[in-house]
Amino acid sequence: MAEVRLSGVNKFYGGAQALHSVSLDIADGEFAVFVGPSGCGKSTLLRSIAGLEEISGGTVHIGDRDVTRIAPSDRDVAMVFQSYALYPHMTVRENMDFGMKVNNFPPDDRKRRIAEAARILQLEPYLDRKPGQLSGGQRQRVAIGRAIVKEPKVFLFDEPLSNLDAKLRVQMRVELEALHRDLKATMIYVTHDQVEAMTMADKIVVLNAGKIEQVGPPMELYNRPATEFVAGFIGAPAMNFLGVQVQGGQAMVExxxxxxxxxxxxxxxxxPEHVALRPAGQGQLQATVTICETLGGDAYLYVRLAGGETLVVRAEGDTALDHGAVVGLDFPPARLHHFAADGRTLASGGVPR
Structure with a gap:
């Protein structure tokens, strides 16, 4: 396997700049996840690593090779796309074999690689079936198997689970994590789903408008976001934000x-999980419940302050409050994050940056 190093990568489409001087190091064997809203440049960055997009400036290294101007087929990477892109008239075995056959791999080597990939992905019972006879999760495993047989230095995943239903997405997340552990491979994964990013990544790269906002382990980004954008993007439900005035070194709200x-x-x-719910008349601020969503183990209260600002509060699953109920809220100082006018984080969890 190999590390991936990007230095000053720019990408222009005509007069529009999609990537702005992106520099990033992904270690050998690391599972890195690119996350951000639609149009932030995450898929463009992944395709630039694959060589499917020609960058406008900067360099891309895979291991000790500068692959900036090297063809995709010679970069020793394998890519799994959002669409399965399987040949419908071929069996699972033939789909996994096709690329190796075209590139004149020895027959015995092809058989070994297919057998190993089928074992890892639990596809052995399906090798002689065609894609139309498989479930969505099975088809996605075949697409991953087609990548595994190449034995690449780097695996690239472009939103591979977005076509699956919620239950299958969870199952495939677990399978991909196990795959990474078994192969000890360098993997780069693109998603717009921050839950996928938090659960799968060794390192998260948050992108916004073609620029990197923050890079780090999931819980570092969760607990110490570098910007208001990261704070609002990482976490579900999103972080609550309130406008404040500072008087005598204190944050004043209402x-x-x-x-x-x-x-x-x-x-x-x-x-939401850090706002403490109190009975009416208690707590630092009073709020009115507008919606109570019960999800089993948790309940989410959507509440409105007197000044009109809204917050989400996570409570115990058996919490049941009607629309219009009044509650008290406490804000533990150690859980507060403060942001400057330009979006920079000034303090996280009571600790100045």
Whole structure:
């Protein structure tokens, strides 16, 4: 396997710039996930690594090779796409064999690779079936198997689970994590689903408008987001944000001091699970329940403050509050995040940056 290094990668489509001087190191054997909203450049960056997009500037290294101007077929990478892209008239075995056959791999080597991939992906009972006879999850495993038989240095995944239903997505996430553990391969995975990013990644790369906002382990991004954008994107439900005024070193919301704040703070953030629910008349602020969503183990309360700002509060699953009920809210200072006017994080969890 191999590390991937990007230096100053730019990509223009005519006068529009899709990637802005992206520099990034992905270690050998690491599972890196590119995440961000639609149009942020994550798929363009992945395709640039694969060689399917010709970059406008910068360099791409895989291992010790500069592959910037090398053809995709010579980069020693394998890509799994959102669509399965299987040949419908071929069996599973023939789909996995096709690329090797075209490239004149020895027959015995082809058989060995197909057998190993089928074993890893539990496809042995389906080798003689055609794609139309398989479920969506099985077809996706065949697409992954077609990548495995190449024995590449780097695996690239472009939103491979987006066509699956919710249950299959969870199952395939687990299978991909196990695959990474078994192969010890360098994997780069693109998704717009931050839950996939949090559960699968060794390293998350958050992209926004063609630029990297933050890179790091999942819980580092969750607990210490570098920007308001990262704080709002990572986590489900999203972080709550409230406008603040700083008086005497205290963050003031609706005339109530919620804790120490940097002088330049203009916005306060707190995650739904960190807001403490209190009975009406107690707590730092009072709020009115607008919606109560019960999800079994958890309940999510959508509440409105007197000034009109709304928050989401995570509560115990058996919490049942009607529309219009009044509750109290506490904001533990150690759980507060503060942001400057330009979106930079000033403090996370009570710790200045």
């Amino acid at each position: 005339g109530v001091a919620l804790g120490a704040a940097p002088d330049s703070s203009v916005k306060l953030g707190i995650r």
